[in-house]
Amino acid sequence: MASPEFNKLQAMDESQNKLRQQGGETSARPTTNGAVRRPPASREAAPGTTVGQVRARNAFLTAEDVNVHYGDIHAIKNVTLEIGRNEVIALIGPSGCGKSTFLRCLNRMNDTIESARVTGRIMLDGQDIYSKDLDPVALRARVGMVFQKPNPFPKSIYDNVAYGPRIHGLAADRSELDHIVHKSLDRAGLLKEVKDRLDEPGTSLSGGQQQRLCIARTIAVNPEVILMDEPCSALDPIATARIEDLMDELSENYAIVIVTHSMQQAARVSQRVAYFHLGNLIEVDETEKIFTNPRTKLTEDYITGRIG
Amino acid sequence: MKGAEARKETRRKVEQSLGRRRRKELSFRILGVGATALGVTFLLVFFASLIAQGASAFMQTYVSLDVEFSREHLVPDGEPDLQFGDFDALVRGALRAQFPDVTGRSERRELARLVSVGAAYQLRDALADKPELLGTRLAVFLPASSEVDMLFKGKIDRSLPEEQRRISDLQLEWTDRLVAEGRLERRFNRALFTNGDSREPELAGIRGALMGSFYMLLATILISFPIGTAAAVYLEEFAPRNRWSDLVEVNINNLAAVPSIVFGLLGLAVFINWAAIPRSSPLVGGLVLSLLTLPVIIIASRAAIKAVPPSIREAALGLGASKMQVVSHHVLPLALPGMLTGAIIGMSRALGESAPLLMIGMVAFIVDIPAGFTDPATALPVQIYLWADSPERAFAERTSAAIIVLLGFLLAMNLAAVIMRKRVERQW
Ligand SMILES: Nc1ncnc2c1ncn2[C@@H]1O[C@H](COP(=O)(O)OP(=O)(O)O)[C@@H](O)[C@H]1O
Numbered sequence A: 001m002a003s004p005e006f007n008k009l010q011a012m013d014e015s016q017n018k019l020r021q022q023g024g025e026t027s028a029r030p031t032t033n034g035a036v037r038r039p040p041a042s043r044e045a046a047p048g049t050t051v052g053q054v055r056a057r058n059a060f061l062t063a064e065d066v067n068v069h070y071g072d073i074h075a076i077k078n079v080t081l082e083i084g085r086n087e088v089i090a091l092i093g094p095s096g097c098g099k100s101t102f103l104r105c106l107n108r109m110n111d112t113i114e115s116a117r118v119t120g121r122i123m124l125d126g127q128d129i130y131s132k133d134l135d136p137v138a139l140r141a142r143v144g145m146v147f148q149k150p151n152p153f154p155k156s157i158y159d160n161v162a163y164g165p166r167i168h169g170l171a172a173d174r175s176e177l178d179h180i181v182h183k184s185l186d187r188a189g190l191l192k193e194v195k196d197r198l199d200e201p202g203t204s205l206s207g208g209q210q211q212r213l214c215i216a217r218t219i220a221v222n223p224e225v226i227l228m229d230e231p232c233s234a235l236d237p238i239a240t241a242r243i244e245d246l247m248d249e250l251s252e253n254y255a256i257v258i259v260t261h262s263m264q265q266a267a268r269v270s271q272r273v274a275y276f277h278l279g280n281l282i283e284v285d286e287t288e289k290i291f292t293n294p295r296t297k298l299t300e301d302y303i304t305g306r307i308g
Numbered sequence B: 001m002k003g004a005e006a007r008k009e010t011r012r013k014v015e016q017s018l019g020r021r022r023r024k025e026l027s028f029r030i031l032g033v034g035a036t037a038l039g040v041t042f043l044l045v046f047f048a049s050l051i052a053q054g055a056s057a058f059m060q061t062y063v064s065l066d067v068e069f070s071r072e073h074l075v076p077d078g079e080p081d082l083q084f085g086d087f088d089a090l091v092r093g094a095l096r097a098q099f100p101d102v103t104g105r106s107e108r109r110e111l112a113r114l115v116s117v118g119a120a121y122q123l124r125d126a127l128a129d130k131p132e133l134l135g136t137r138l139a140v141f142l143p144a145s146s147e148v149d150m151l152f153k154g155k156i157d158r159s160l161p162e163e164q165r166r167i168s169d170l171q172l173e174w175t176d177r178l179v180a181e182g183r184l185e186r187r188f189n190r191a192l193f194t195n196g197d198s199r200e201p202e203l204a205g206i207r208g209a210l211m212g213s214f215y216m217l218l219a220t221i222l223i224s225f226p227i228g229t230a231a232a233v234y235l236e237e238f239a240p241r242n243r244w245s246d247l248v249e250v251n252i253n254n255l256a257a258v259p260s261i262v263f264g265l266l267g268l269a270v271f272i273n274w275a276a277i278p279r280s281s282p283l284v285g286g287l288v289l290s291l292l293t294l295p296v297i298i299i300a301s302r303a304a305i306k307a308v309p310p311s312i313r314e315a316a317l318g319l320g321a322s323k324m325q326v327v328s329h330h331v332l333p334l335a336l337p338g339m340l341t342g343a344i345i346g347m348s349r350a351l352g353e354s355a356p357l358l359m360i361g362m363v364a365f366i367v368d369i370p371a372g373f374t375d376p377a378t379a380l381p382v383q384i385y386l387w388a389d390s391p392e393r394a395f396a397e398r399t400s401a402a403i404i405v406l407l408g409f410l411l412a413m414n415l416a417a418v419i420m421r422k423r424v425e426r427q428w
């Protein structure tokens, strides 16, 4: 839509790449698609450096040298990653490698954990989300989150979806609110199943329906980014397939960051994949490249099932 | 070959240990059943003896007498005068008419003691209700004195020598005559629930103590529930975790274990001597009991808040709810039943408390029924304590009756807490 802005963003991208080169990353060289690449010869990643394409075209959410500590635990180490507009990026890696931690940095959910300390810079559409004058409440309205276990409120289906719009004052009157609720349920692919029982408690739905209800609840506040932390790990294959279809549709309007343990899922839904290991971001690249031609041994071991 | 041998040996050992395990389990079960049975037996014996002693107090013996509302006694100077009318004379007259053969002065005085001193008040109230009774003659049921009451209920041993019973031979004979004429009747003892304390057992009721306990508990809940839940929410949701909050936590837990009489002393020093709140008032009682129930409410409320699943908080935070909104929209509604359960348990503890009340003057003999937070009052457990101290047989009976009433209230409150807890369990 705003092409001058788009150009500017790309220009920024490139200048950052140059900076990176000058910063002494010895073997890095810019490639045609504007990302930093290491030569294939080096198969091991040194801590804090990432193989592949951390830059995204049309970057919207960028994390720059992010470190997270839980007390003495160094959970995320020097992670730099960009997420583009309308991009679905999958975070994979063995349990405890910091995927959830990184995801929770992006909407400042880590603020609620007392021991967590986040350093580095995370920019949403050019705005530092950790700056003092940004209220996390406002941020979370822009960066929505869907959790591993479906967690509808113990309220009616309607009230579940209406909660976000209500607290943010998005609807002027009841009919507008009705409209938002219906539209959100529809986009989450749930409206047909529940439209006659909006007054029933959200907890009375099946697991898959509950998760779609949570997605409807998230998109009801019209966020720009949706974070999903293993959204299908508690669901059966059919419910999973529905959520995956849904993600496909949603990616037209939102940037989606999804943590998943399923390679198939990552392959099906994402355009890019980021592989984490022990707090390091080892490798990022286009999904196809990661799965067909991983460039680090760690990534290869993981996707072929030797670790994790 | 060798493998088969070893396997056999293993199986034999397992069999052996199996028997041992079964025996252990059985003996543990027997122990458990025994302990439960013992507890239940004690409880049943306790209830049975209470009811055996106290049930009769819910009935009161009445004497049917023909009373003449004579103008001579009631209208000393022209106008019927409820205040100065000699209602006692009406009762005496009715008794004399019943027993015309009693003539001696002291015998007549003895005769008058068959009927409660409350009878005169009853006649006065009847006349106030119906002024047209003046000058008529009417059969009225008047409360018998506690001695006649006890005798009629079979709680006085006739075979004892006269000087060892509270009822004389003559009174015994008159009572028997009344019984023979069918003039004695047991009726529901309304006075027990409508009167305040009294020196006369047949007039003594628990209304004053009940109202005292009511105002006191009202003050307690109004003070301790808001403070307790606010403290719990703050400590659980907002307070930073550090050495200070640990200290507060330890102190709250300790406070719950402080002997209640200490709170009474504190109340005496702070609320009465320093803040000059009236002695013996439900307000000061409520303040002292609040100190007692606060830790209970805080601990229960914190547990209820902790039990709200973190996933609900995360869901709300993830949507952009502020901390305050998360607490007021989600945590509090879900924790409320648990908080109320804690409050009820605290209240039932407060209702049964007597020791701290002794320290703040709520142990006085108070006839008037308190009508507010600052009237002198006593409380149900203290009333029980006072009555248990009285020598009259009739007070012993009433003590048990008051205990039954108190236990009834405690039972109802704990039942409410259990029901509330059941509802919480169903929520998730
Ligand atoms: N609240 C927390 N407090 C302390 N350590 C934590 C906390 N959450 C996660 N960690 C630690 O951070 C590391 C990364 O955890 P996490 O991000 O949950 O991994 P993943 O989602 O990839 O399984 C782990 O070592 C974990 O033990």
Ligand SMILES: [Mg+2]
Pocket: A099, A100, A101, A229
């Ligand atoms: Mg995780």
